[in-house]
Amino acid sequence: MKKILILGGTTEARQLAGKLALRADLSVTLSLAGRTESPVAQGVPVRTGGFGGAHGLAAYLKEAGTALLIDATHPYAAQISANAAEAARQAGVPSMALRRPGWEPVEGDRWTLVDIVAEAAKALGGAPRRVFLALGRQEVGAFEAAPQHHYLIRSVDPVEPRLAVPDATYLLARGPFREADERALLAEHRINVIVSKNSGGEATYGKIAAARALGIEVIMVRRPALPDVPSAETVEALAAMVDHFLEPVAERGV
Ligand code: NAP
DSSP: OEEEEEEOSSHHHHHHHHHHHTSTTEEEEEEEOSOSSSOOOOSSOEEESOOSHHHHHHHHHHHHTEEEEEEOOOTTOHHHHHHHHHHHHHHTOOEEEEOOOOOOOOTTOOEEEESSHHHHHHHTOSSOOEEEEESOTTTGGGGGGOTTSEEEEEESSOOSSOOSSSSEEEEEOOSOOOHHHHHHHHHHTTOOEEEEEOOOSSTTTHHHHHHHHHTOEEEEEOOOOOOOOOEESSHHHHHHHHHHHHSOHHHHTO
């Protein structure tokens, strides 16, 4: 049995783990950061919590006898992706990444691009607006710097403590979100600007399509830089590459 560690926290990581776990020659463990209070069932053995930086992850890989590390974390989880590349190098373990492509703007989209979430709070401008924050609960704190706006904040787990702004509505929900439902939500709350990450994939694209249909501006936080490691864009493509990376380096011709 060859051991594979998948760094997860995404739908694709769960799907990849399920697919690889069907193989009798592989033993798959999925790693979660432990941010979500009740994560959906992953269907394979799970370990939870940080490793203690790249060095800690390298030690884990060696101790567990991991044959392949797969980074299937969210495109904005830049720290763990950097750690994964460095730990694999330190431990001499092959690594690969599942890199979901970002969304591209199409005709009718009104995107304003910013580099970080704090910049998005500034880009809202001085006049009060009705803002939909489709970000993780860890990031919404940046909007306390712009308390003049009304905020609709959607998250998987409650935002605790609540934001120190006078006018915010909280919504608990877990994707996927359909475009029609997103349109209804934006209309119901009279939203005129959305702050979003460029997550890519289908599950959260509904709000982007809905914004386009309604002519609503999207302040899009650009993707962070990620390490350059062998990667695939889909679960199927990555699963098809696994055997190649499980071969000893000499036989791979690298
Ligand atoms: P991050 O900033 O890149 O990572 C911060 C630290 O959290 C890492 O250094 C690591 O701690 C720990 N960590 C992160 N992912 C881990 C994993 N899969 N297994 C074990 N430890 C992990 O990550 P983040 O942006 O907070 O994201 C945390 C998790 O949420 C990830 O699994 C990611 O896939 C998921 N997620 C993130 C977003 C997002 O927008 N950022 C969206 C959806 C899902 P140590 O240094 O101690 O090892």
